[in-house]
Amino acid sequence: MRARKQPYHHGDLRRSLLEAALQLIDEQGVAALTLRAVARRVGVSHAAPYRHFNDRESLVAAVAEEGFRGMLAALQAAAERAARNKADGLTALGVAYVEYALAHPSALRVMFATELADRARYPALAAVSSVTHDVLVQRVSEAQAAGRVVAGDPQELAFAAWSMVHGCAMLLLDGQMPDAVPRDLAKAVTRCLELGLAVRKGAK
Amino acid sequence: MRARKQPYHHGDLRRSLLEAALQLIDEQGVAALTLRAVARRVGVSHAAPYRHFNDRESLVAAVAEEGFRGMLAALQAAAERAARNKADGLTALGVAYVEYALAHPSALRVMFATELADRARYPALAAVSSVTHDVLVQRVSEAQAAGRVVAGDPQELAFAAWSMVHGCAMLLLDGQMPDAVPRDLAKAVTRCLELGLAVRKGAK
DNA sequence: ACCTGAACACCGTTCAAGT
DNA sequence: ACCTGAACACCGTTCAAGT
Numbered sequence: 001m002r003a004r005k006q007p008y009h010h011g012d013l014r015r016s017l018l019e020a021a022l023q024l025i026d027e028q029g030v031a032a033l034t035l036r037a038v039a040r041r042v043g044v045s046h047a048a049p050y051r052h053f054n055d056r057e058s059l060v061a062a063v064a065e066e067g068f069r070g071m072l073a074a075l076q077a078a079a080e081r082a083a084r085n086k087a088d089g090l091t092a093l094g095v096a097y098v099e100y101a102l103a104h105p106s107a108l109r110v111m112f113a114t115e116l117a118d119r120a121r122y123p124a125l126a127a128v129s130s131v132t133h134d135v136l137v138q139r140v141s142e143a144q145a146a147g148r149v150v151a152g153d154p155q156e157l158a159f160a161a162w163s164m165v166h167g168c169a170m171l172l173l174d175g176q177m178p179d180a181v182p183r184d185l186a187k188a189v190t191r192c193l194e195l196g197l198a199v200r201k202g203a204k
Numbered sequence: 205m206r207a208r209k210q211p212y213h214h215g216d217l218r219r220s221l222l223e224a225a226l227q228l229i230d231e232q233g234v235a236a237l238t239l240r241a242v243a244r245r246v247g248v249s250h251a252a253p254y255r256h257f258n259d260r261e262s263l264v265a266a267v268a269e270e271g272f273r274g275m276l277a278a279l280q281a282a283a284e285r286a287a288r289n290k291a292d293g294l295t296a297l298g299v300a301y302v303e304y305a306l307a308h309p310s311a312l313r314v315m316f317a318t319e320l321a322d323r324a325r326y327p328a329l330a331a332v333s334s335v336t337h338d339v340l341v342q343r344v345s346e347a348q349a350a351g352r353v354v355a356g357d358p359q360e361l362a363f364a365a366w367s368m369v370h371g372c373a374m375l376l377l378d379g380q381m382p383d384a385v386p387r388d389l390a391k392a393v394t395r396c397l398e399l400g401l402a403v404r405k406g407a408k
Numbered sequence: 409a410c411c412t413g414a415a416c417a418c419c420g421t422t423c424a425a426g427t
Numbered sequence: 428a429c430c431t432g433a434a435c436a437c438c439g440t441t442c443a444a445g446t
Binding site: 113117162 | 233234235313316317318319320321322323330333337354357360361363364366367368369370371372374375377378379380381382384389392393396397399400401
């Protein structure tokens with residue numbers, strides 16, 4: 001399973017720590033993500049992680065990065081599926097975003113954790129989240145070119161779309177809609193988004 | 205300043221602790237919100253807060269409750285101003301929401317903290333956040349009755365609108381739009397929201 | 409009724425020391 | 428180069444004891 005030789009105790013301690021961290025948040029939530037718990041799970045001393053992460057926040061940032069990579073893959077897969085089926089790409093992106101959030105709640109919470117707000121400190125994280133953003137802006141531009149979305153600054157429209165889908169995901173994750181069926185709300189939101197961005201044609 | 209007699213050391217320790225907590229998050233962020241720090245600030249032993257809060261989470265929930273009350277007041281003030289000026293009430297609500305978030309970032313983060321997602325454990329918090337939600341649904345209903353917003357389930361439309369405004373606030377707070385001017389984006393989003401909810405009339 | 413002080417099990421972080 | 432073990436200053440939480 002491990003190709004490289006083991007330098008000391010682990011072939012790739014950084015990788016092992018990251019995987020342990022992902023398991024931890026899935027099993028016990030974000031609060032359980034501590035450097036000591038991750039070290040324990042990997043079977044290494046509590047000081048060992050410091051060889052690979054400057055501090056706890058760096059580990060959290062690395063986990064967030066993994067989360068963004070996973071979401072990016074999910075979004076791109078959804079966009080390709082939509083293209084094959086000649087369905088609306090933007091709607092597909094929105095649905096995929098909310099579905100990823102509901103499937104990986106802990107990952108979403110880490111990705112948008114308060115402590116990581118200062119993106120200047122985590123360039124790799126900033127890069128992957130920026131690529132995600134770019135994918136969305138590009139789809140908006142394409143839809144505009146195809147005459148399916150209203151004219152206007154694609155950056156602004158993309159931010160509005162992202163706001164809606166992100167807000168929907170977060171409100172659902174934070175239990176703000178206790179009496180609702182998540183997937184129904186997600187559909188209502190994307191429908192409203194479609195209407196909001198659609199080119200106006202005639203009355204009603 | 206303190207009307208009641210002091211039962212022991214403080215007239216109203218619960219109130220004092222809450223105020224200290226609000227100061228702490230404003231000055232040093234959410235991470236600084238610890239029971240021991242709050243107790244220190246009030247000048248009481250680290251075990252004293254347990255007379256008024258079951259655990260750290262209960263304190264966080266109480267702070268969140270204060271945040272919701274503040275936001276509710278801001279939203280209602282905005283709605284009244286809009287009514288006086290015959291401006292659109294929904295747009296005013298959206299702008300007020302984002303402005304409150306930008307003015308009180310720490311409060312917002314506590315209000316939507318992951319650890320409080322289980323609303324069944326904090327009935328008072330659930331109540332005030334539910335009232336906030338109701339205010340929004342009601343404005344949507346009114347706007348529909350006045351023919352300014354498309355027909356449809358007001359709950360669904362309200363959730364879509366809330367998603368958009370909440371997502372916008374959170375993305376701004378979490379530094380996901382590093383190159384943007386917050387207030388410009390907020391305006392773009394509410395404009396887009398207006399368009400999305402507006403009754404369709406004629407082409408373009 | 410309300411608060412204190414000691415105690416316990418956890419953290420993050422550092423650092424000399426080991427291999 | 429990579430990891431360990433002891434140490435320090437912090438937590439949350441509990442509990443007997445004080446007023």
